[in-house]
Amino acid sequence: MVFYYNSKPLFALLLGALFLVGCKNKEEVKAPKKEKVVYEIYQPSEMANFMNAMYAYNVQLKQQIIEGETPTMMPLDLMKLHSAEMSNGHERSAVWNSFVNVFIESQQSIADTLSNVDLKARYNEAINNCLACHKTECTGPIPKIKKLLIQ
Ligand code: HEC
Structure with a gap:
C-alpha cells in the first residue's frame, strides 16, 4: 500500500476505502449477523487494493479540480494494472485487455499540463473509462465510481 500514496489526506482516504466491499453489490454481500465471522477474514487481492488506491486518488483529484487546482503529477504506478494478482473469478479477459491501456492513457492525461483539452473533460x-471496464468486469463498484464524475 505504502507505494500508492504521497500525502496524508490520500492515505486517510485509502484506509477508508479498505473497508469497502468488492465487486458484488452490498446487498448481495450482506449476511445474517451470525455468519459475520466469514467476512472478517476477507482478504482483498493485490488488484482490489490497487483499485481502491485509484479510487482514493480520484476522490482527491476531483476535489482538486473542483477547487480550481491543476494537478501536475500522477503518483500511482499504473503498470500495476498489468501485473497485480486478481481475486478468484477475475482475470485479464479480452474485455479487460481492450480497456486497460485506454484507461491508463486517460488517467495519465489528467496531469498533462500541456494538453489543450479541458481539465474537467479529461x-x-x-x-x-473506469466505468467502461467495470460494466462487464466488476459491476459492484459502479454506483460508487459514478459519483466520481464531475457534473
Ligand atoms: C481494465 C478494467 C478496469 C479498469 C479500467 C478499472 N477497473 Fe476497477 N476493477 C476491475 C476488476 C476486474 C476488479 C476486481 C479486482 C479483484 O477483485 O481482484 C476491480 C475492482 C475495483 C474496485 C473494488 C475493489 C475491492 O475492494 O474489491 C473498485 C472500488 C474499483 N475497481 C474502482 C475503480 C476505479 C475508481 C477505476 C478508475 C480510476 C477503475 N476501477 C478502473 C476492473 C477495472
Whole structure:
C-alpha cells in the first residue's frame, strides 16, 4: 500500500476505502449477523487494493479540480494494472485487455499540463473509462465510481 500514496489526506482516504466491499453489490454481500465471522477474514487481492488506491486518488483529484487546482503529477504506478494478482473469478479477459491501456492513457492525461483539452473533460473521460471496464468486469463498484464524475 505504502507505494500508492504521497500525502496524508490520500492515505486517510485509502484506509477508508479498505473497508469497502468488492465487486458484488452490498446487498448481495450482506449476511445474517451470525455468519459475520466469514467476512472478517476477507482478504482483498493485490488488484482490489490497487483499485481502491485509484479510487482514493480520484476522490482527491476531483476535489482538486473542483477547487480550481491543476494537478501536475500522477503518483500511482499504473503498470500495476498489468501485473497485480486478481481475486478468484477475475482475470485479464479480452474485455479487460481492450480497456486497460485506454484507461491508463486517460488517467495519465489528467496531469498533462500541456494538453489543450479541458481539465474537467479529461478527468471525466478517465472516470468513464473506469466505468467502461467495470460494466462487464466488476459491476459492484459502479454506483460508487459514478459519483466520481464531475457534473
Ligand atoms: C481494465 C478494467 C478496469 C479498469 C479500467 C478499472 N477497473 Fe476497477 N476493477 C476491475 C476488476 C476486474 C476488479 C476486481 C479486482 C479483484 O477483485 O481482484 C476491480 C475492482 C475495483 C474496485 C473494488 C475493489 C475491492 O475492494 O474489491 C473498485 C472500488 C474499483 N475497481 C474502482 C475503480 C476505479 C475508481 C477505476 C478508475 C480510476 C477503475 N476501477 C478502473 C476492473 C477495472
